[in-house]
Amino acid sequence: MSNAMHNKTLTELKAGLAAGDFSSRELTEHFLARIQQHDGELNSFITVTAEQALAQADAADQAIATGNTGLLTGLPIAHKDIFCTEGVRTSCGSKMLDSFIAPYTATVVEKMAAEGAVMLGKTNMDEFAMGSSNETSYYGPVKNPWDLERVPGGSSGGAAACLGARLAPGATGTDTGGSIRQPAALNNITGLKPTYGRVSRWGMIAFASSLDQAGPMAQSADDCALMLQAMAGHDHRDSTSLNEKVDDYLGALNNDIRGLTIGIPEEFFPDTLDGAIADNSRDAIRELEKLGAKVVSVSLPSVKLSVPAYYVIAPAEASSNLSRFDGVRFGHRCDDPKDLEDLYKRSRSEGFGDEVKRRILVGAYALSAGYYDAYYRRAQQVRRLIRDDFARAFEKVDVLMGPTAPETAFKLGAKKDDPVSMYMADVFTIGVNLAGLPALSMPTGFINGLPTGTQIIGNYFREGQILNVAHKYQQATDWHKQAPVFGGEQ
Amino acid sequence: MSWEVVIGLEIHVQLNTVSKLFSGSKLSTGAEPNTQASLVDLGMPGTLPVVNKEAVRKAALFGLAINADICRHSVFERKNYFYPDLPKGYQTTQLAEPIVGAGEVEIQLENGEKKTVRIHHAHLEEDAGKSLHEDFHGMTGIDLNRAGTPLIEVVTEPDMSNAEEAVAFARKLHAIVTSIGICDGDMSQGNMRFDVNVSIRKPGDPLGTRTETKNLNSFRFMERAIKLEVERQIDVLEDGGEIVQETRLYNGDTHTARSMRSKEDANDYRYFPCPDLLPVAITDADLEALKAAMPELPNARKARFMDDYQLSEYDADLLSGSIATSAFFEGVANAGGDAKLAANWVMGELAARLNAEEKDISDSPVSAEQLGQLIARLKDGTISSKIAKQVFEACWAGEGDPDAIIEAKGLKQMSDSGELEKIVDDIIANNAPQVEDYRNSDDAKKKKKIGFFVGQAMKATQGKANPQQLNQLLKEKLG
Numbered sequence: 001m002s003n004a005m006h007n008k009t010l011t012e013l014k015a016g017l018a019a020g021d022f023s024s025r026e027l028t029e030h031f032l033a034r035i036q037q038h039d040g041e042l043n044s045f046i047t048v049t050a051e052q053a054l055a056q057a058d059a060a061d062q063a064i065a066t067g068n069t070g071l072l073t074g075l076p077i078a079h080k081d082i083f084c085t086e087g088v089r090t091s092c093g094s095k096m097l098d099s100f101i102a103p104y105t106a107t108v109v110e111k112m113a114a115e116g117a118v119m120l121g122k123t124n125m126d127e128f129a130m131g132s133s134n135e136t137s138y139y140g141p142v143k144n145p146w147d148l149e150r151v152p153g154g155s156s157g158g159a160a161a162c163l164g165a166r167l168a169p170g171a172t173g174t175d176t177g178g179s180i181r182q183p184a185a186l187n188n189i190t191g192l193k194p195t196y197g198r199v200s201r202w203g204m205i206a207f208a209s210s211l212d213q214a215g216p217m218a219q220s221a222d223d224c225a226l227m228l229q230a231m232a233g234h235d236h237r238d239s240t241s242l243n244e245k246v247d248d249y250l251g252a253l254n255n256d257i258r259g260l261t262i263g264i265p266e267e268f269f270p271d272t273l274d275g276a277i278a279d280n281s282r283d284a285i286r287e288l289e290k291l292g293a294k295v296v297s298v299s300l301p302s303v304k305l306s307v308p309a310y311y312v313i314a315p316a317e318a319s320s321n322l323s324r325f326d327g328v329r330f331g332h333r334c335d336d337p338k339d340l341e342d343l344y345k346r347s348r349s350e351g352f353g354d355e356v357k358r359r360i361l362v363g364a365y366a367l368s369a370g371y372y373d374a375y376y377r378r379a380q381q382v383r384r385l386i387r388d389d390f391a392r393a394f395e396k397v398d399v400l401m402g403p404t405a406p407e408t409a410f411k412l413g414a415k416k417d418d419p420v421s422m423y424m425a426d427v428f429t430i431g432v433n434l435a436g437l438p439a440l441s442m443p444t445g446f447i448n449g450l451p452t453g454t455q456i457i458g459n460y461f462r463e464g465q466i467l468n469v470a471h472k473y474q475q476a477t478d479w480h481k482q483a484p485v486f487g488g489e490q
Numbered sequence: 491m492s493w494e495v496v497i498g499l500e501i502h503v504q505l506n507t508v509s510k511l512f513s514g515s516k517l518s519t520g521a522e523p524n525t526q527a528s529l530v531d532l533g534m535p536g537t538l539p540v541v542n543k544e545a546v547r548k549a550a551l552f553g554l555a556i557n558a559d560i561c562r563h564s565v566f567e568r569k570n571y572f573y574p575d576l577p578k579g580y581q582t583t584q585l586a587e588p589i590v591g592a593g594e595v596e597i598q599l600e601n602g603e604k605k606t607v608r609i610h611h612a613h614l615e616e617d618a619g620k621s622l623h624e625d626f627h628g629m630t631g632i633d634l635n636r637a638g639t640p641l642i643e644v645v646t647e648p649d650m651s652n653a654e655e656a657v658a659f660a661r662k663l664h665a666i667v668t669s670i671g672i673c674d675g676d677m678s679q680g681n682m683r684f685d686v687n688v689s690i691r692k693p694g695d696p697l698g699t700r701t702e703t704k705n706l707n708s709f710r711f712m713e714r715a716i717k718l719e720v721e722r723q724i725d726v727l728e729d730g731g732e733i734v735q736e737t738r739l740y741n742g743d744t745h746t747a748r749s750m751r752s753k754e755d756a757n758d759y760r761y762f763p764c765p766d767l768l769p770v771a772i773t774d775a776d777l778e779a780l781k782a783a784m785p786e787l788p789n790a791r792k793a794r795f796m797d798d799y800q801l802s803e804y805d806a807d808l809l810s811g812s813i814a815t816s817a818f819f820e821g822v823a824n825a826g827g828d829a830k831l832a833a834n835w836v837m838g839e840l841a842a843r844l845n846a847e848e849k850d851i852s853d854s855p856v857s858a859e860q861l862g863q864l865i866a867r868l869k870d871g872t873i874s875s876k877i878a879k880q881v882f883e884a885c886w887a888g889e890g891d892p893d894a895i896i897e898a899k900g901l902k903q904m905s906d907s908g909e910l911e912k913i914v915d916d917i918i919a920n921n922a923p924q925v926e927d928y929r930n931s932d933d934a935k936k937k938k939k940i941g942f943f944v945g946q947a948m949k950a951t952q953g954k955a956n957p958q959q960l961n962q963l964l965k966e967k968l969g
Contacts (some may be wrong), residue, residue: 084536097535104529106536203536210765238538239767317765320568323579324533328632331535340630344572367570367760376762 005030006166007483010075010223013169017064017074024064024074028057028118031076034167035120038486041148044162046081046139047089048121056118063116071230073116078168080159081122082129083109083214084203092205093125093137093155096331096351106203107235108172108214115230120168124158127353128322129179129207131155132425133415136355141412144186146450146484150409153183153425159217160187164451165486170218170227174204176211177310178405178429181441184217185404185453188443188482190470191217192224195460196436197242199228200235206321208314209240211433220480221442221470225249228463244461252464253471258292260469261397265300268402268428276447281403281454284444284473288401291472298393298400302385306431307423309386312366312379313434318356319363325351358419387435390457399469400457403428404441408450428455438463442470443479451482493690493727495720496697497656498648500685502641503667504617505548506674510638511616512539512582518635519679523622527634533577538766541566545640546770548672549589549614551780552642555670555787556609558593560777563769564614569759574632575619583643585761588613589770590642595666596789597658598807607659608647614770617641642672648687648697653716657709660684661811665788668813675812677708684712688719690727698723699733703740703747715740718747791816799829808837814852825862828869835861839882856885864892874957877901904954910947913955914963917946928968940964 005027008016016022032050039045053076060074084090084102091097105113113119126136134142134157142157144150145165152161156173159180163171164187173180175193184191192215199214206212216227229250234243262285269278289295327333327347334346352360366375393400406427415422432439437457444454458466474480509516510531518526530537553560565587568580590612597605617639622631644663650656664682667673674681684707689700703719706712718740723733735753740746786794788810795806795816809819815836823832840861844851864885868878873896884895896902904910918925921943928939943964947955 084534090535092535100535102536103534201536202538205535206766208765237540239540240538240765316762320570320580320760320762323570323572324535324577326572326574326579328574329532329577340574364570364760367762369758369760372760372762 006034006169008169009219010072010170010226011220013075014072014226018069024057024060024118025054027074028053028076028120031120031168035162038165038167039162041143042145042161042165042167043140043142044124044152044158044165044167045078045121046091046093046124046158049088049119050121052088053118053120056113060116060118070115071226072112075117075170076120076168077112077117077227078120078123078159078162078171079109080125080156080172080174082125082174082205083172084205085109085119085122088122090122090205091138092129093127093139094351094353094356095138096325097205098138098332100331102203104203107200107237108204108231110203111233112172112227112230117230123156123162123171126155126157126179127356128205128318129155129174129176129212130318130355130359132178132182132422133410133412134158134161134183135412135416136353138353143412144409145486146188147409149411150450151186151412153186153405153409155179155183156191156217157183160184160189160191163187163189163217163219164484166483170216170223172214172227172231173217174207174212174214175429175433176207176213176314177433178426180215180217181429181439181453181455182405182426184441185443186409186451188451188453188480188484189217189219190221190224190440190442190474190480191215192228192440192463192466193432193438194228194232194463195242195438196433197240198244198438198461198463199231200233200238200241202235202237202241206317208317209321210317211310211314213433220474221440221467222250222253222474224440225253225467225471228467232463247461247464249464249467252468255468256292257288257469257472260288260293260399262288262293262295263298263393263397263400264295265298265303265393265400265402267300267303273403274407274447277403277406277408277452280445280447280452281401284442284454285401287476288469288473291476293469296397298397300386300389300393300431302382302389303431305382306386306434307427309379309382310426310430310434311362311423312375313383315359315363316366316376316379317363319360319367322352322356322360327351355419383434386431390431390435390437394459398458398462399466402455404453404455405429408447408452432457436460438466440466440470442473443482445479446482493720493724494693495651496648496689496691496700497650497652497716498687498700499644499646499650499656499659500687501644501660501663502617502683502685503552503644503663503673504681505545505640505642505672507542507544507548507640509542511542511545511614511640513638515638517639521635523631523633523635525635527619527637531577531634531638533579539582539764541767541770542640545614546589546772547780549612549642550772550776551670551784552612552644552667552672553590553593554777554780554784555666556590556593556595556612558609558612559591560772561587561589561591562772563587564589564772565769566614566764566767567761568764569761571757571759573618574630575621575634575637577619577634577637581616581618582764582767583615584613587769589772595659595662597655597662598803599658600654602804605649605655607649610645610647612642612644615641615643648689653713653720656686656716657713660709660712662788665811665813669788669791669816670785680707683707686712686716686719688716688723689733690720690723699735701733701736701738703738704750706740708742711740711742714742714745715747718745722747795819799823799833801829801833805833805837809833812851814850818851818854818858821858822861822865825859826865826869827862828865831865831868832862835865839879843886855888856882860885860891867892867896871903871956872896873901873903874953877903877953901954903956904951910951910955910959911963913947913950914943914960914967917943917950918967921946925968940968943968
């Protein structure tokens with residue numbers, strides 16, 4: 001039943017709702033049933049909000065009946081459990097917030113609800129978004145729907161897996177070092193990290209504030225455009241949200257890409273890269289050449305420093321951002337603290353998992369007296385070099401392309417005891433976060449039955465162009481339409 | 491050889507903005523605990539700060555008032571430490587690039603000299619909440635109403651050499667921040683809090699090890715705490731000991747101080763620029779607008795008082811010392827028509843009375859208009875200065891305006907010379923021996939002996955005789 005509702009894109013479902021082919025309630029019930037049926041195996045949701053979803057679906061059906069619709073009216077969306085949702089547990093994948101019922105709603109969730117979206121629930125993630133395999137979640141690892149013995153990537157692993165398995169047609173993610181793009185690549189879906197400041201961070205639990213950015217994840221680029229249209233915009237509650245007008249992403253999707261210049265950074269195709277990974281991305285670029293794009297070689301010499309710079313800056317910010325989880329006002333508090341010190345030590349030791357503790361320690365160290373200059377300041381200098389590299393490249397090209405991840409989904413537990421090897425999973429994505437640029441990952445073929453993705457990086461605020469390029473590619477190819485044989489159906 | 495004292499101050503000045511530094515919550519005074527604390531103030535996950543423009547404006551205004559460089563791109567940083575009343579686990583403050591750079595404040599010393607105290611910098615920061623240790627049965631209560639209140643922390647160079655200079659500086663700073671309207675200046679509400687750094691050395695020696703006494707909330711406590719600490723340091727050094735760099739707490743009730751923590755226990759605050767906030771940009775146009783809106787500063791007011799009212803420098807300095815005192819003085823001077831008398835009364839009788847009842851001049855029971863009226867009556871001879879004090883007391887007690895009191899109590903000076911002449915004649919007639927004695931005395935003795943007759947006349951007139959007129963009459967009649 002390849003024509004089943006769950007195989008349709010958001011764009012197709014929107015048309016179906018408008019045409020009266022099905023109601024939002026039917027659609028929502030369909031996805032809730034799929035989650036019920038399959039998520040036991042996948043573990044992509046932490047919380048399913050069925051009752052609320054159906055109430056929202058009914059309201060959406062009313063709105064459709066009266067012609068009072070928004071961009072996303074009646075479309076089921078799963079939110080990463082990093083976004084605060086009033087009255088609903090917001091765990092951030094951590095024991096620390098297992099009992100935390102958010103008292104307010106994040107701007108992203110609020111804006112999408114205002115456009116009529118139906119929230120299916122909250123998706124699993126690496127604890128506090130720290131991880132590239134979704135194995136650091138307090139709620140257990142998410143499985144990759146293409147191979148249940150493999151990881152879905154992370155930190156937006158629940159979002160990517162539920163999309164790959166068609167348990168939801170659209171999902172929000174956040175990307176600090178690749179957390180939207182890497183899992184998108186590993187699950188054969190499309191995910192966009194917008195320009196830093198394009199989407200409000202209000203209500204999104206902070207990991208590394210100068211890098212965190214929310215974005216859309218879905219089957220296709222046009223779906224991402226639809227979602228981003230609803231998510232983006234200035235928010236006076238977020239000082240780092242930029243007051244730039246939101247482009248017409250949907251309107252730009254079909255722009256002609258003849259004459260487009262694609263830059264291929266040699267650093268994204270190192271000699272050590274798996275040849276099959278490189279080939280898939282080169283094939284994707286060739287496809288775009290066929291559509292009239294020009295290809296030039298460029299160099300981003302400082303990008304090789306992005307992983308070490310990132311693993312100073314991100315933990316440094318995290319060490320401070322996570323200080324508020326102290327057992328005093330909200331979140332986990334240890335039993336019977338004997339004094340203040342005991343309250344802090346035990347609440348935090350019990351509430352945080354190993355990877356979070358590791359990053360807090362690394363970050364606190366990098367900021368401490370006597371080490372600040374050698375680590376934090378130096379990492380910021382590297383960050384500037386990386387930004388300058390990209391700026392120089394964008395003087396010559398419109399977009400940059402290369403593989404999203406250096407390998408396909410790896411086995412659960414394979415990198416558990418080797419954090420540095422885990423950190424290398426984001427080697428191609430992290431530079432973009434350090435520079436604050438927008439980038440998208442799209443499905444570009446398989447290796448041994450496992451998906452691979454290719455990244456399209458654009459200049460600041462050129463999300464419209466990135467989506468346009470990806471959409472053109474997806475019109476010419478059908479990699480993004482491939483769904484895993486999952487749960488005995490397709 | 492005696493000891494030389496070196497004092498530097500850090501002063502927290504609470505800005506009187508409507509809302510907090512990074513949230514829309516109203517500033518709290520006396521509200522129920524935790525009712526003036528928003529999601530941001532509580533440090534809820536996912537919340538973000540947005541800087542209050544008015545706080546930035548007020549901090550920059552302060553910078554201009556002390557002739558400081560204003561940083562065009564000041565940066566907020568996070569000062570990381572754990573404390574239950576610090577909701578985010580860090581205080582958002584400024585370190586490397588504070589909004590106000592180096593400036594200076596001129597103070598007037600009691601010996602008539604002036605001294606310039608250099609300001610190292612002043613930065614914007616948020617206040618913490620309060621920990622309440624009573625009433626919670628061995629637990630601590632947290633009130634986050636104060637969390638996020640905007641402060642500027644003013645840091646001086648170690649330019650003061652005794653407690654009196656430190657107090658003179660603190661008072662001048664109080665005068666500046668209240669004059670430019672950035673702080674309410676209510677010390678009892680913690681609007682200004684002082685940390686004093688004190689060290690001693692022999693003249694010519696390098697700086698000694700300093701201690702910091704924190705959170706002094708009155709000029710008097712500050713003065714006493716400094717003196718106490720100086721004495722302690724002298725005792726330690728003269729006993730062959732060493733000063734330990736430490737933070738101390740002063741208890742004003744018992745006039746004692748104790749060590750709170752030594753340098754070894756000091757936190758590593760792991761400062762770094764706050765990634766949730768952009769640098770605060772201030773343009774030339776912003777500065778021009780601020781300069782144009784700058785209210786009269788205490789030193790300008792002092793100069794004006796010297797020019798307009800012919801006050802001595804010392805009087806002018808005292809009277810320009812706070813916006814409330816200045817306004818009161820000018821009110822009295824204008825209503826009374828005599829600036830010198832106004833100055834004397836405001837600094838003398840009124841100040842003494844306010845001091846005795848621990849009242850602020852803004853709560854004075856005698857208004858500036860009433861004191862002005864009293865001075866007018868004194869000046870036009872309606873009452874004598876002795877009677878004036880009586881009228882002032884009645885006015886203080888709430889018995890009405892001076893004119894009404896003078897009328898009701900019949901305190902008007904006897905200026906009808908015929909009536910007074912008759913009284914004088916009677917006194918001379920009834921005191922023949924004293925008259926005889928007076929007339930036989932030399933001039934020097936006469937000067938003393940006339941007092942008897944003045945006393946008799948005052949008694950007969952219930953003090954209402956005009957002293958000059960009475961003296962004149964007596965001299966004429968006694969010969």
